[in-house]
Amino acid sequence: MRRLALLCLVLACASATALAQSGRAQRGLTFAQTNCSQCHAIGRFGDSPIPEAPPFRTLHTRYPIEDLAEAFAEGITTGHPSMPQFQLDPAQINDLIAYLNSIQG
Numbered sequence: 001m002r003r004l005a006l007l008c009l010v011l012a013c014a015s016a017t018a019l020a021q022s023g024r025a026q027r028g029l030t031f032a033q034t035n036c037s038q039c040h041a042i043g044r045f046g047d048s049p050i051p052e053a054p055p056f057r058t059l060h061t062r063y064p065i066e067d068l069a070e071a072f073a074e075g076i077t078t079g080h081p082s083m084p085q086f087q088l089d090p091a092q093i094n095d096l097i098a099y100l101n102s103i104q105g
Contacts, residue, residue, distance in 0.1 A: 028099025031092055032056065039083065044103050050082065060104045068100070069093050 032042040041048040041055035048055050059065060075087040
């Protein structure tokens with residue numbers, strides 16, 4: 001009985017963590033749709049509308065995704081001149097990182 005209660009507690013915590021992560025990723029997707037999709041492919045498939053803008057699903061081949069948090073906080077500047085500079089707050093950073101992690105191929 002004790003093991004069953006412990007198992008239920010572990011599963012409940014895992015489910016809550018997955019739901020929270022899912023919410024973060026969904027908010028990250030919303031941010032990306034609003035602010036990034038005009039130039040970048042933000043999903044698992046498709047080409048970026050601007051060829052110089054890398055698809056989000058391939059960012060892990062250029063940068064460790066977790067390392068992007070600092071760039072998001074300080075303000076992203078890039079090599080392609082049409083990209084506006086973004087500076088995200090901590091919640092937006094966590095959301096976007098969660099989304100990026102969810103689509104890496």
